[in-house]
Amino acid sequence: MSLTLAYNIARSALSSNSASASVVSRNISNVGSPDAARKTALLVTGMSGGVHVAGIAGQVETALLERSLESRAASSQSIEVAKALEQLSAVVGDPEVESSPAALIGAFRTALQIAAGAPYDPTALRGVVSAADDLAISLNSAAQLSAATRQDAQGSLEQAIGELQSLLGTFSDVNSEIVAGTALGRDITDQIDRRNSILRQIAELANIKTQVRSDNDMALFLANDTILFETTVREISFGSGAPVVPGQPGAVLRIDGLPQSDGGSLEGRIGGLLVVRDEITLELERQLDEIARGLIVATSEKDQSALPTGASLAGLFTYPGGPTLPASGLVTVGLATIINVNANARPEVGGALERIRDGGISDPGDPRYVYNSGALPGYSGRLRELIDRLSDDQPFSPSVGISVLSGGVTALAITSAGWLEGERSAKTKDSEQDKVLAEKATGAWQSKVGVNLDDELTALMALERSYQASTRLISSVNTMYDALLSAVR
Numbered sequence: 001m002s003l004t005l006a007y008n009i010a011r012s013a014l015s016s017n018s019a020s021a022s023v024v025s026r027n028i029s030n031v032g033s034p035d036a037a038r039k040t041a042l043l044v045t046g047m048s049g050g051v052h053v054a055g056i057a058g059q060v061e062t063a064l065l066e067r068s069l070e071s072r073a074a075s076s077q078s079i080e081v082a083k084a085l086e087q088l089s090a091v092v093g094d095p096e097v098e099s100s101p102a103a104l105i106g107a108f109r110t111a112l113q114i115a116a117g118a119p120y121d122p123t124a125l126r127g128v129v130s131a132a133d134d135l136a137i138s139l140n141s142a143a144q145l146s147a148a149t150r151q152d153a154q155g156s157l158e159q160a161i162g163e164l165q166s167l168l169g170t171f172s173d174v175n176s177e178i179v180a181g182t183a184l185g186r187d188i189t190d191q192i193d194r195r196n197s198i199l200r201q202i203a204e205l206a207n208i209k210t211q212v213r214s215d216n217d218m219a220l221f222l223a224n225d226t227i228l229f230e231t232t233v234r235e236i237s238f239g240s241g242a243p244v245v246p247g248q249p250g251a252v253l254r255i256d257g258l259p260q261s262d263g264g265s266l267e268g269r270i271g272g273l274l275v276v277r278d279e280i281t282l283e284l285e286r287q288l289d290e291i292a293r294g295l296i297v298a299t300s301e302k303d304q305s306a307l308p309t310g311a312s313l314a315g316l317f318t319y320p321g322g323p324t325l326p327a328s329g330l331v332t333v334g335l336a337t338i339i340n341v342n343a344n345a346r347p348e349v350g351g352a353l354e355r356i357r358d359g360g361i362s363d364p365g366d367p368r369y370v371y372n373s374g375a376l377p378g379y380s381g382r383l384r385e386l387i388d389r390l391s392d393d394q395p396f397s398p399s400v401g402i403s404v405l406s407g408g409v410t411a412l413a414i415t416s417a418g419w420l421e422g423e424r425s426a427k428t429k430d431s432e433q434d435k436v437l438a439e440k441a442t443g444a445w446q447s448k449v450g451v452n453l454d455d456e457l458t459a460l461m462a463l464e465r466s467y468q469a470s471t472r473l474i475s476s477v478n479t480m481y482d483a484l485l486s487a488v489r
Contacts, residue, residue: 062210071442079272081280299389
């Protein structure tokens with residue numbers, strides 16, 4: 001080996017060590033970053049025997065990245081759903097909570113039983129009105145909470161979709177830089193880290209799949225194969241500002257012209273909000289509306305004539321459409337919001353407490369609906385009938401999503417509360433499990449691809465030894481040159 005060749009080898013080694021040390025320094029600066037992949041200097045042997053850095057490569061683990069994105073989307077969705085259910089269940093879902101409709105139907109039944117034992121006592125009759133008031137207000141509040149939850153979900157959807165559009169725009173810019181840098185042979189590892197970071201942010205909004213093509217170009221798809229990005233960002237349309245109509249699904253989200261109505265499969269925060277807005281709250285509102293209708297029917301008054309010809313009319317519980325009863329077996333949208341206690345049984349507004357005992361609440365001017373025609377103070381037949389009718393079977397709409405074969409409005413209220421509590425418990429458990437899985441998936445990706453400080457310090461020590469060997473070689477070559485020049489002189 002000539003001295004010149006030895007010198008060139010040592011010099012190229014120093015240059016490569018410098019470039020490699022720079023890469024190690026970049027890695028150390030990224031320790032703890034969840035998005036940074038470990039970078040490595042690619043060394044190749046030159047024609048003259050020396051080495052040089054041919055490029056910088058980042059660690060890649062596509063399967064782990066995909067799993068990380070998928071678990072992040074599932075966790076984000078379940079958290080949104082569990083949060084909404086927790087809020088609703090606090091007011092509606094536990095029959096043991098005194099303010100819940102199910103508990104207040106029980107309190108109303110108890111008030112009727114007390115009044116039936118002392119039908120002559122105004123205090124007992126006033127207790128019935130008070131219990132009915134509490135029950136009506138509870139249904140009003142529950143329905144209003146559900147509507148407010150839907151409206152909040154709509155507002156959060158608009159915000160989340162705006163974030164998605166912004167992230168896709170940034171993704172497009174970074175992806176273009178990667179494609180151009182790959183074609184020109186530049187170091188694009190930092191841009192790939194940034195693109196991975198954007199992917200994780202997008203995955204929190206919706207479940208996505210990726211496809212890497214030539215020149216490191218990447219296409220994005222939803223889990224249902226709808227294209228989000230392929231060369232260009234696909235159009236996302238949503239009825240921002242559109243009102244949330246009671247009883248109807250909200251504005252449709254369209255991506256690349258395709259409706260995304262199934263929030264469950266969309267996943268992510270957007271999917272979770274769609275489930276809250278168009279599934280959970282809608283179903284709960286239908287149940288509350290049917291509970292309200294069941295109460296109006298259970299307390300309705302019938303024609304007491306020997307040959308009855310009059311239709312049953314709303315009695316103690318009524319609504320602005322009364323005294324006609326709501327249609328049987330159908331959901332009257334918004335009924336839970338407007339159910340109230342009939343003014344004809346309220347003495348403070350000109351009504352009479354005795355009508356709870358005697359009947360005639362529906363139409364005080366029509367004697368056909370009076371049960372106690374003799375105005376006997378000890379009459380309790382009507383009160384006992386009301387107690388029984390709270391448990392009498394009724395045809396409820398199948399759209400409530402729960403089955404009540406017997407037990408009437410009481411059973412419906414209890415079953416509804418059980419349904420909501422069951423959903424809350426299941427989704428809370430899912431959110432905890434999904435969060436753990438997301439953390440494990442991210443941890444697995446970081447363990448395989450991320451920066452480990454111990455590894456980088458070991459690499460620095462190896463570079464230091466290589467540097468020392470190269471400097472000794474240069475020193476030896478210099479000594480030989482000096483000896484050769486001295487001999488020539």
